[in-house]
Amino acid sequence: xxxxxxxxxxxxxxxxxxxxxxxxxxxxxxxxxxxxxxxxxxxxxxxxxxxxxxxxxxxxxxxxxxxxxxxxxxxxxxxxxxxxxxxxxxx
Numbered sequence: 001x002x003x004x005x006x007x008x009x010x011x012x013x014x015x016x017x018x019x020x021x022x023x024x025x026x027x028x029x030x031x032x033x034x035x036x037x038x039x040x041x042x043x044x045x046x047x048x049x050x051x052x053x054x055x056x057x058x059x060x061x062x063x064x065x066x067x068x069x070x071x072x073x074x075x076x077x078x079x080x081x082x083x084x085x086x087x088x089x090x091x
Contacts, residue, residue, distance in 0.1 A: 007059065014052050021045045053089060057082070 025041045064070070064078040 007055075011052070011056065014048070014055075018045060018048045018052065021048060057085070 021041065021044055025038065025045060028038050028041055061082060065075060065082070070078070
């Protein structure tokens with residue numbers, strides 16, 4: 001069972017919190033809120049997304065690369081997926 005299914009409820013709660021933060025940012029921009037408050041909201045969203053990424057990535061690494069019974073070819077394919085995701089995320 002994929003780790004994202006095991007922790008689905010927890011991950012969905014985090015995503016909904018990020019959605020709420022993004023909506024608050026949209027409201028702040030629409031209401032021409034002070035720049036410092038907008039910047040703080042952007043930083044909060046970034047931190048929340050980074051935390052979500054770290055949690056999903058850790059689960060993926062532990063489940064897919066940490067499994068003792070993985071054949072070398074499968075482990076290499078999983079490793080390449082993680083590297084591709086990290087490269088894309090860090091652009």
